[in-house]
Amino acid sequence: MERHHAASDLHTGTDEIQTPSDRVDEPVHSPVIGPQRYRAMQRALLVVLGANLALAAAKGGYGVLTGSLGMAADGLHALLHALGSVVGLVGVSLAARPPDPSHPYGYERYEPLAALGIVAFMLLAMREILVEAWARLAGGEAPAITPLSFLIMGLAVVASLGLALWEQRQGHALGSTVLVADGKRASSDVLISLSVAGGLLATLLGAPLVDLLVALAIVGVIVWTGWTILREVSAVLTDAAVADLESIAQVARSVDGVLGVHDVRARGAAGAVRVDLHVTVEPTMTAARAHELTHRVVERVQREVGGITEVLVHVGVEPEPEHRANE
Numbered sequence: 001m002e003r004h005h006a007a008s009d010l011h012t013g014t015d016e017i018q019t020p021s022d023r024v025d026e027p028v029h030s031p032v033i034g035p036q037r038y039r040a041m042q043r044a045l046l047v048v049l050g051a052n053l054a055l056a057a058a059k060g061g062y063g064v065l066t067g068s069l070g071m072a073a074d075g076l077h078a079l080l081h082a083l084g085s086v087v088g089l090v091g092v093s094l095a096a097r098p099p100d101p102s103h104p105y106g107y108e109r110y111e112p113l114a115a116l117g118i119v120a121f122m123l124l125a126m127r128e129i130l131v132e133a134w135a136r137l138a139g140g141e142a143p144a145i146t147p148l149s150f151l152i153m154g155l156a157v158v159a160s161l162g163l164a165l166w167e168q169r170q171g172h173a174l175g176s177t178v179l180v181a182d183g184k185r186a187s188s189d190v191l192i193s194l195s196v197a198g199g200l201l202a203t204l205l206g207a208p209l210v211d212l213l214v215a216l217a218i219v220g221v222i223v224w225t226g227w228t229i230l231r232e233v234s235a236v237l238t239d240a241a242v243a244d245l246e247s248i249a250q251v252a253r254s255v256d257g258v259l260g261v262h263d264v265r266a267r268g269a270a271g272a273v274r275v276d277l278h279v280t281v282e283p284t285m286t287a288a289r290a291h292e293l294t295h296r297v298v299e300r301v302q303r304e305v306g307g308i309t310e311v312l313v314h315v316g317v318e319p320e321p322e323h324r325a326n327e
Contacts, residue, residue: 037174038096044170044179045088048186051163052082058152059193066149068203070196070214073125074156077192077218080121081185087117088178112236115181119226119233122185126222145204153197160189175273175307177236181229188225192218239267243305248275251304257281257293259318268309275301276312283317290315 060075062068091114099106164186171179199214235242243266252261260280268274279297281290294313302308 035096037176038092040170041092041174041176041179042089044167044174044176045085045092045182048163048167048182049082049085049089051159052078052085055156055159055189056082059156059196062149062152066146068145068149068196068200069212070199070218071149071153073215073218074153074189074192074196077125077189077222080125081182081189084118084121084182084185087121088114088182090114091117091178092176109237112177112233115178115229115233118178118181118185119229122222122226126219130216130219145200149200150197153193153200156193157190157197160186160193164190175268175309177233181232184228185225188221191221195221236268242266242268243273243275243307248277248301248305251301252277252279252297255279255293255297255300257285257289258297263314266308273308274310274312275308276314278314278316280316280318285317 056075056079058075059071059078063071063073063075091110094110095106095108095114097103097107164183167179167186168183170176171181171183195214195217199210202210234240245264245266248266249261249264252258252264258279258281262278262280264275264277266273266275277297279293281293285293294315297313298311301311
């Protein structure tokens, strides 16, 4: 969503900062990508959706035809990955809505909530794999292995690797929690497909039990990937620190006119960080100069730290020597 510069809209109500207790709060917002960011995220998710539907049809369909539990489980995982992309699309569409009276800070938290939806689909995939593995263990036929099985899995590995790298790169570039989370899950797809290919080879060599063990290994990968996504999403939803606060403070101190920096805080997702900080200036600095200084602080922090979409600068005066001595 778009943020507006506050240079012409801020009024301090005074021309000069007169006492150590007076403060000027300057809500200065750095520009963000806005609606273009969400459109780019939606395009990326549509690409991922189409790719995973194709992978699910190839791996799952042939796995069912040949009786390969590993291939069928991998195909189901790809299908649920595609459904997770649909959840991501819905979440991103909601997050793109502009602020309104009921949500004055916007709807951006719907994006990490969509990432939680992706984890839910991963749990569904895990359940289906375990049910099928139990049925195979109870007494099922060994899968039929053909050269086409290896060709499909080889192509799946290449496609999954390319998709994972591309999606994570897009996620970091756009500061998107849901794309990064989905890209990590795509990375697990590479390991899963390699494991399935290994299981097919073992079955061809006369060890059909390996196909079952591969399916169980896939469950382990799903659990680990889901845990890492939950950990990162919870950090965003609970406003965990997402930037080097000392680096931000050092950059702010380097601005001419800033005497001190304190109470630096940062929250948000990687690539879309929101910062607020307090700076102190000389008591004789006018409100107009303080206003100009806040913009210089914002510009330098955004340029030198990077990944920051919004900065709120609070300006206070440096106490006189006698005030400092009494503190």
